[in-house]
Amino acid sequence: MQNRVVYLDCYDGITAPLFLGALFDIGLDIEALKKAMAALPLPDHTITSQRQQAPVSGRSATLTLTTSETLSPWKLAETPVLLPPGALKEPVRQPILAMVQHLAQATSKLRNIPIEDVTLPDITPLLWLITLVLGLDMLNLDEIYASPLPMSAGSRQGPHGQEPLLLPEVLEMLIRVQAVWYSTPDNKQVSLEGAAFLSELASFEPVNIHVTQAGYGCSSERSGNVARSLRLCLGNLFFAPERLSLPSPVQTTLEQSEAETDWVTVLETNIDNMSGELLGGLLDHLLELGALDVSYTPMQMKKNRPATLIRVIAPPELGEQLAMSLLRETTTLGVRFQHMQRLKARREPRTIQTRFGPMLVKVKYLGEQLISASPEYEECARVARERNIPLADVYEVARSEVQTLIIGNRKKV
Numbered sequence: 001m002q003n004r005v006v007y008l009d010c011y012d013g014i015t016a017p018l019f020l021g022a023l024f025d026i027g028l029d030i031e032a033l034k035k036a037m038a039a040l041p042l043p044d045h046t047i048t049s050q051r052q053q054a055p056v057s058g059r060s061a062t063l064t065l066t067t068s069e070t071l072s073p074w075k076l077a078e079t080p081v082l083l084p085p086g087a088l089k090e091p092v093r094q095p096i097l098a099m100v101q102h103l104a105q106a107t108s109k110l111r112n113i114p115i116e117d118v119t120l121p122d123i124t125p126l127l128w129l130i131t132l133v134l135g136l137d138m139l140n141l142d143e144i145y146a147s148p149l150p151m152s153a154g155s156r157q158g159p160h161g162q163e164p165l166l167l168p169e170v171l172e173m174l175i176r177v178q179a180v181w182y183s184t185p186d187n188k189q190v191s192l193e194g195a196a197f198l199s200e201l202a203s204f205e206p207v208n209i210h211v212t213q214a215g216y217g218c219s220s221e222r223s224g225n226v227a228r229s230l231r232l233c234l235g236n237l238f239f240a241p242e243r244l245s246l247p248s249p250v251q252t253t254l255e256q257s258e259a260e261t262d263w264v265t266v267l268e269t270n271i272d273n274m275s276g277e278l279l280g281g282l283l284d285h286l287l288e289l290g291a292l293d294v295s296y297t298p299m300q301m302k303k304n305r306p307a308t309l310i311r312v313i314a315p316p317e318l319g320e321q322l323a324m325s326l327l328r329e330t331t332t333l334g335v336r337f338q339h340m341q342r343l344k345a346r347r348e349p350r351t352i353q354t355r356f357g358p359m360l361v362k363v364k365y366l367g368e369q370l371i372s373a374s375p376e377y378e379e380c381a382r383v384a385r386e387r388n389i390p391l392a393d394v395y396e397v398a399r400s401e402v403q404t405l406i407i408g409n410r411k412k413v
Contacts, residue, residue, distance in 0.1 A: 005209050006136070008146045008202070009231035014194035016128035020061035021217030022232035023135040024049045036134050037127070040087055043067050045127055050220065054227045058216025063127055074123040076104040077116040082126070092137050099129050099196040106172035128193045133201075141234070145209075146202040148180040150188035170195040180204045189228070209235040260344050264292065265319030269332040270299065272307035279308060282329060289325060290318045345371060354401045356383045356394065361402050373406040375399060 008014060024030060030049050037047065044067045052060050079100045083093055103125075108115040136144075152165040165187055173195045212235045219228040271279070283294045293313040301307040310330070314322050316339060323335045346365040350373070351358050359380075363373040375398035384391040 004139075004141050005143045005145065005207070005235055005237050006141050007207065007209055007211075007233040007235070008144065008198075009233060010147050010149050010190070012228040012230060013150050013152075013188040013190045014146075014198070014230055015189055015191040015228075016125075016132060016193035016197075017061045017063075018217035018219065018228060018230035019194065019197070019232075020063075020128070020131055020135060021049065021052075021059045022215045022230050023132070023139065023217075024059040024061060025215030025217065026139070026213055026232060026234055027215075028135045028139055032138060033131060033135060036138075037131065040130070041082065041084075042127060042130075043123060047131065052218035052220065052227075054218070055229050056216045056218065058218040058229060060218050060220035061131075062220060063124065063131065065122065065124060065127075072123070073119040073121060074126060076100050076107075076118045076120065079126060082123075083130075088130075088134075089137075092133050095200050096126075096129050096133050098200045099133075100126065102173050102176070102199045103169065103192060103196045106169045110168050110172060125193050125196075129196060132193075132197055136201075143237075144198075144202040145207045146179070146198055146204055148182050148204070149174070149190055150184045150186070151181040152188050153183060153185055154187070166190060167192065173199040177202065178204060207237065209233065209237055211235040260346055262342055262344065263316055264340055264342055265314045265316045265322075266338055266340050267310075267312040267314065267319065267323055267326065268336045269310050269326055269330065269334065270301060270307055271310060271330055271332055272301045272305045273331050274308075278330075279310075282310075285329070286312055286322060286325065289322060290315065291322055349376075350406070352401055352405050354397055356387065356397065359383065359398055359401075361398065361406070363406060370406070373402045375402060 008019070012018070020028075030047065034047055037045070043065055045063060045065050048062045050060050052058055080097060083096065085093070087093065088096070104115050104118045107113075107118045111118075151171075154165050155162045156165055157163075169192060170190050174190075177199050179198065211233045214234070215232045217230040217232065274282075279296060283296070286294045291312050291314050295311045297309040297311065299307050299309050310326070312322055312326070319337060323337060326332060326335050346367075348363050348365065349360055350363050351360055360376050361373055361379070362376055364371045375395055380391060380394045380398055383389075384394045387394075
């Protein structure tokens with residue numbers, strides 16, 4: 001089963017209301033979320049959501065404390081007491097506690113105070129974090145990827161004087177996960193809650209997904225006469241080699257499924273302006289990087305140019321690395337790739353005695369049935385060099401010995 005992946009397109013930044021609104025827009029049941037939140041030992045609060053039409057059609061989200069605890073400071077170190085074991089299932093509870101810890105560590109470092117003394121004006125940020133992690137769990141979403149984030153330039157008036165538009169705590173939390181930033185003159189917000197969430201559960205690695213659904217979280221109020229939004233793309237990974245989740249190999253009727261099966265990534269690109277010397281060096285380099293096979297096929301391209309089709313077969317986990325090598329080391333502007341299943345025979349090396357001494361040969365099996373055997377080229381070449389005799393002669397002797405010692409006795413193997 002393929003992982004359901006979330007890609008957060010943070011073109012306006014990211015805040016907890018925008019994120020939760022996007023979750024509502026892709027189908028999170030607000031009543032189920034309210035029920036789950038009400039079961040926790042937390043201050044009374046209300047959660048609402050409305051359909052918004054600007055800047056795109058999406059949903060807003062609000063969370064408001066409704067008790068006198070609204071003005072009570074939240075001491076971050078006491079969070080494990082508020083969420084004791086059993087209050088939430090551990091795959092939900094632990095990420096929330098980790099997010100709070102990241103926030104406390106960043107604040108402690110920047111304010112130069114002990115981590116156990118870090119407080120925020122009220123507990124609302126914790127409630128937002130709980131809603132986000134609970135919502136993702138309810139939707140059974142597996143992995144979170146995020147786009148580059150806007151680093152707004154400029155400053156604003158804070159409680160202690162002028163402060164950057166991008167809060168230092170936000171940047172500090174996201175340094176640990178190597179978040180990717182781009183500068184912008186616009187006031188686009190990455191909130192404390194948004195940064196705490198990303199610092200624990202999101203990856204900023206490039207990713208390719210099949211998008212199956214998109215949802216939008218929209219602000220219920222305009223900031224500077226501008227409505228903000230966040231796009232949440234839901235889909236399945238199709239090329240993230242280090243996380244690749246491929247279907248189980250299909251069953252075949254060949255030899256009652258005794259042939260082995262695996263998955264490979266096949267890369268292709270067309271080249272019409274590289275010399276043969278460069279292509280020769282490229283083939284050797286790709287094999288050194290771990291390609292299973294590299295082949296060149298002559299072809300004709302536009303403007304009647306003779307060209308070469310480069311095809312690389314690679315283990316899935318090396319597909320991206322080899323694709324980047326093709327982009328860097330050839331003149332191509334693009335590389336095609338697809339994941340393919342292979343049906344393959346098992347190959348085993350075996351040493352046999354010949355009149356030239358011991359030689360390595362390869363034996364082919366389907367299941368436990370021996371199908372064929374043949375000399376190894378490199379082994380024959382070694383013997384030919386050592387004895388200063390034609391390679392063809394060595395190969396012929398090796399083939400004859402294989403026929404006698406292995407093929408002729410296959411029932412005994």
